[in-house]
Amino acid sequence: MLRLSRCYSLASIKFVQNQSTVFRPEYALKCGLEIHTQLKTRNKLFSQSTNSATPLLDTPNSHTSFYDIALPGTQPELNWEAVLFAMKLSLALDSQVNTISQFDRKHYFYGDQPQGYQVTQHYRPFARGGKINLSKELDGIDELSKDISILQLQIEQDTGKSHYTNADKDVVTLVDLNRSNVPLIELVTNPDFSDIKQVRAFIKKYQNLVRHLHISSGDLETGAMRVDVNLSINEFARVELKNLPNTSSIINAIKYEYQRQVGLISKGETSSLMESETRGWTGSSTVKLRSKETTIDYRYMPDPELPYINLAADVISGVKGIMPQLPDDIMKMLMQKPFELSLKDAKILTYNSNQNDMYDHEALRSYYLKTFHEFSKLVDEHSSAKLPTNWIIHEFLGDLNKLRIPLSKAQKILPPVVFAEFLKLLHAETISPTSSKLLLFHILETFKQSKCQDLSIPDFPRLIKEFELHAIDNVDSQELIGLCNDIIVEHTDDAFVRNLVSGKKKTSLKFLIGQGMRRSQGRIKPSEFEKQFKEILNIQW
């Protein structure tokens, strides 16, 4: 049984979490990232074991083969699906895929690494170069545009996981090898980041990219994506920060480490910043794990059991041919004519937040585009582009979330062509927006009550008649005057009317119109109410 002591003691330095960090130009921040991403291939990198989506939650050591536990005599066999995934990512990043790359052994001893080495690509990585572009418009960084360049991209295997338990006051290490030999890509950026906004935007963008390509869940919380930060100030040596489980840890660790180094530099105590060191994040501070003198000598050597990855040029061009449209291009398309979506709405259709299990962004985008197309066939003008956006992204999705109906099911009774019909009724003002909301919710609620089994397509004209939802075109003026008078009596006093009529509080008119909409259940248009209230109260503005 392995006995290991704790890696480091907790917070020796106090850190106030909310303390605001000032980034000063005389202390120029420089950051580079190393990101490990687990690939969601069906099998592991060099064995036939299942590559579980939740290796650390499953029964320990249930996804293991003889190779994964390093039984002597077992040999690796490369999983080409991992190579395909690496190629997709490289092409999306505009990296140069090396036609020949090679696996190396990185030696170190640890309980959850029974081979005694990790197979990685040290000397001849899978791809080099490439970039992710960040922009003010799409990513909210301060600069108009900034490229973060990629140094290299390598394929490697993940390690197992150690669990520490206390037995007889000693720390006992239990080893779970479910994660051992899960394929990883290590992406290494150049130290191009000069502020925190860029780091945050890059992580988000990269995470979305791997989800978009369907090569990884990209989740930081489960460890499917793990980020190490390298940071330096001015020309001092880099410090590598590890143990950063989520975005807030990454951001807080950078802030803390920046302040720590600025503190040392401003006091002239720079000896510790002359050589690179590795530090861990405790949740509130960074603490030293190892310095240059104690750097592990990994004794890298080419793996004699694994041949080169030798890619024919037509393989690379073939994969280029099956690449999907990339997120930035999709965003730009959605924000231009004819769709003209806001940044926020375009992101809803492009970024997979993984927080909403009622739809995935691709299915939603396809639904939106098809509905938009059908709707354009029914109405001529493009002035109505906002209708599909508002009604799909806001109303429809809101209802699906409220009623917990997956989009895939709702689509069966409201396919794009039917949703377009519904939008046409709104566009023609056959029903008011308020009535439409009620109608849409009613349709979905009834569907839910049938346990999503009744797949009949809604008959809009019949429903509108049944629930008397027809917008009233020729409002009975006596009825309207009566309604407005009632509202004035019930909801206003002298001061209210004085301030409204004088124009001191114009918003009060909106309040009265709102009451009118509520009383008429949205069947009388707001403009009719506005006209009538102005007439009764003699409002001149």
Ligand SMILES: Nc1ncnc2c1ncn2[C@@H]1O[C@H](COP(=O)(O)OP(=O)(O)OP(=O)(O)O)[C@@H](O)[C@H]1O
């Ligand atoms: N002066 C610097 N300031 C900040 N970051 C730097 C600086 N120089 C290099 N870096 C960053 O350090 C990282 C180096 O990563 P790389 O994987 O090449 O080596 P490593 O950290 O020594 O190896 P390992 O993979 O074993 O951790 C890169 O992200 C790079 O951008």
Ligand SMILES: [Mg+2]
């Ligand atoms: Mg590295």
Ligand SMILES: [Mg+2]
């Ligand atoms: Mg490193």
